[in-house]
Amino acid sequence: MNIIFKGAATINFEQGRRGNKIDKIILHWIVGTLESADATFANPQRVASAHYGIGDGEVHQYVNDQDTAYHAGNFGVNLTSIGIEHEGGWEISPGVRMKPSDKTHETSGKLVAALSKKYNIPLTREHIKGHKEVSLSGTECPGTLDIDRIIKIAKTEGGDNQMGDIYKGYDLANKESMKVAVDILVRVQGGEFVDKAKFDELQQTITNLNGSINSKNTELLKLTDELSRKIEEIAKLNKEKETAEDQAKEVPTLRKFLEQCELDRKGFPSERESWNRARGQYEARIKELENNWFKAFIGFITRKGL
Numbered sequence: 620m621n622i623i624f625k626g627a628a629t630i631n632f633e634q635g636r637r638g639n640k641i642d643k644i645i646l647h648w649i650v651g652t653l654e655s656a657d658a659t660f661a662n663p664q665r666v667a668s669a670h671y672g673i674g675d676g677e678v679h680q681y682v683n684d685q686d687t688a689y690h691a692g693n694f695g696v697n698l699t700s701i702g703i704e705h706e707g708g709w710e711i712s713p714g715v716r717m718k719p720s721d722k723t724h725e726t727s728g729k730l731v732a733a734l735s736k737k738y739n740i741p742l743t744r745e746h747i748k749g750h751k752e753v754s755l756s757g758t759e760c761p762g763t764l765d766i767d768r769i770i771k772i773a774k775t776e777g778g779d780n781q782m783g784d785i786y787k788g789y790d791l792a793n794k795e796s797m798k799v800a801v802d803i804l805v806r807v808q809g810g811e812f813v814d815k816a817k818f819d820e821l822q823q824t825i826t827n828l829n830g831s832i833n834s835k836n837t838e839l840l841k842l843t844d845e846l847s848r849k850i851e852e853i854a855k856l857n858k859e860k861e862t863a864e865d866q867a868k869e870v871p872t873l874r875k876f877l878e879q880c881e882l883d884r885k886g887f888p889s890e891r892e893s894w895n896r897a898r899g900q901y902e903a904r905i906k907e908l909e910n911n912w913f914k915a916f917i918g919f920i921t922r923k924g925l
């Protein structure tokens with residue numbers, strides 16, 4: 620936004636704001652053109668000023684934001700507000716006054732949006748007021764200037780989203796972002812932002828997220844435990860299978876030996892009984908080893924898939 624600094628006679632404003640914070644914007648109509656406002660505020664006889672003046676697309680500045688302009692007819696309001704004048708209000712026929720133009724409203728919406736963002740001024744009728752709503756001496760100003768329309772334009776221009784900006788860009792499910800959000804909450808509590816309802820909403824969101832993160836962490840610990848138990852079980856089954864396979868390698872050797880025994884037995888019929896005993900023992904051992912191997916194998920096949 621292009622703002623032309625015009626300045627004002629030093630008697631028409633006060634330097635500084637006596638330690639007060641800006642928390643509202645007061646809207647006026649000039650009852651004249653923008654040029655007439657330039658002349659009025661430069662005139663040291665008037666002891667009056669505003670911070671800004673708007674005529675269609677043109678914006679003039681007369682007093683710095685950090686200084687107190689004399690515009691509200693209420694010194695307490697002067698100390699805490701920014702005053703904006705709007706071109707219009709002069710008599711075009713008896714009883715009929717010039718309405719501030721569409722373009723003037725549009726430009727005002729943009730300026731109000733910028734000031735709202737800069738000073739965290741909410742775009743509500745509590746904080747954006749017409750001169751007559753605050754004046755102690757009575758006035759018709761700002762006449763037919765449409766304040767609601769200016770607020771609506773300011774909202775579309777991105778003003779009043781000081782809390783919206785906090786939400787933007789922060790993934791609240793992420794731990795680092797949570798830290799940032801909490802830091803912002805601390806700043807909100809310190810009074811850096813003014814929208815209490817949105818602050819409460821953000822705080823509730825964070826409480827909810829903390830709850831769900833805690834329950835997910837508990838679930839994760841449980842699953843991790845279960846996983847390490849399964850890994851141990853599989854390692855044990857592998858070991859059993861290897862042992863059984865090693866033992867099964869004995870089987871062919873034993874068979875060969877048994878065959879030899881059979882042959883020998885045929886050659887020595889008198890020793891049949893002792894050979895039969897020996898054969899019984901070997902056969903039992905072979906069966907045992909085969910059973911062991913089979914059991915381990917079945918165990919491995921069926922339990923590994925757990």
Ligand SMILES: [Zn+2]
Pocket residue numbers: 646647648690750758760761
């Ligand atoms: Zn006024």
